[in-house]
Amino acid sequence: MSNPILTVAMPTYNAEKHIGEAINSVLNQTFEDFELLIINDGSLDHTLEIISSYTDPRIRLIDLEKNKGIAHCRNLALQEARGEFIAWTDSDDLNEPTRFEKQIYFLQHNPDFGGCGTWLSRFKDSKTHYVTKAYSNPEKIRAALLFKPASIPNATAMLRLAEIRKYGLRYNESLKISEDYDFIFNCSRHLKFSNIQEILYRYRDSETSIMKTFEDQEEQTFNILKTVYKKALASLDIIATEEQLRLHHDICSSKILSKFSEYEACYYWLESLKLKNDLKREYNRKVFNHIITEQFFFLSKKASSFGLKTLWFFVRKSLKNKWIINPKDYSKLAVRCALKYDKFEFKLT
Known part of the structure; x- marks a missing residue:
């Protein structure tokens, strides 16, 4: 056969x-x-x-x-x-x-x-x-x-x-x-x-x-995923430190941010990835900036408990980097920030 x-x-x-x-x-x-x-x-x-x-x-x-x-x-x-x-x-x-x-x-x-x-x-x-x-x-x-x-x-x-x-x-x-x-x-x-x-x-x-089994074990999850993060970041010639790997995980995971300083640090890590790719051109520049924009929005959702401070930071940094804000996403984030929403899932009806 x-x-x-x-x-x-x-x-x-x-x-x-x-x-x-x-x-x-x-x-x-x-x-x-x-x-x-x-x-x-x-x-x-x-x-x-x-x-x-x-x-x-x-x-x-x-x-x-x-x-x-x-x-x-x-x-x-x-x-x-x-x-x-x-x-x-x-x-x-x-x-x-x-x-x-x-x-x-x-x-x-x-x-x-x-x-x-x-x-x-x-x-x-x-x-x-x-x-x-x-x-x-x-x-x-x-x-x-x-x-x-x-x-x-x-x-x-x-x-x-x-x-x-x-x-x-x-x-x-x-x-x-x-x-x-x-x-x-x-x-x-x-x-x-x-x-x-x-x-x-x-x-x-x-x-x-x-x-x-692992979703509530943040530290164990990080220790497993960082093996892949290291390899992924190496594609941009980044030999990531433990601190940088944690920032990357904070961006990727559904973890709600507890301090505004964490939100800022994650943003600057995203910005550094954009600059690295601008130099190395590992990924199509326009496409990579689109992905970074999406990750910044995803990150900002997890910082909406800080209220309008987060929304203002999101708008300023998006405009600075010429990251195009989807009007629907902006509306969702604005509502979340106005309510100081402190959970990840949120539906705007």
């Missing part, structure tokens, strides 16, 4: 509650020429029994006796995949029926792209509470990866496998929660990416998810 066009890789560990739904969302795709490579990472519950109950010949199971971790499973999938393309899916998430059809179509008609992702929605029970809208422009994606992994949501990524193997790209098995960010950043140094501007993946927020 000939190899399939696509390998869909699903690492899993103790996923008995939702893995059936996840498998069904793959098997019910409109695109059918794939293998579903499930790697059972030493599950201790009934996950293996549920997988084994399926008779679809497209399912291929690798059963590990001991738990090796998500990065190990992803590397094993990269090694064992038989498809021309590989797509990831988590064992508690859901794929929209046309996801693979639309990503395959994009990659087959754009041979200069090494991969593409999609938008994703986050849900709990049956309620969607957040949508990640990632860029389609490859230059914006590349520049935005300096700050955030969601520029290519790893769970939605479909990759051209020959390119991944050509450059020896693998997941760092020493990283606990940022192995996906690290991998996608490394890929972006070699491959051109885009994102389909449509929600084709549904990410389940659960109490057992890895990110849920």
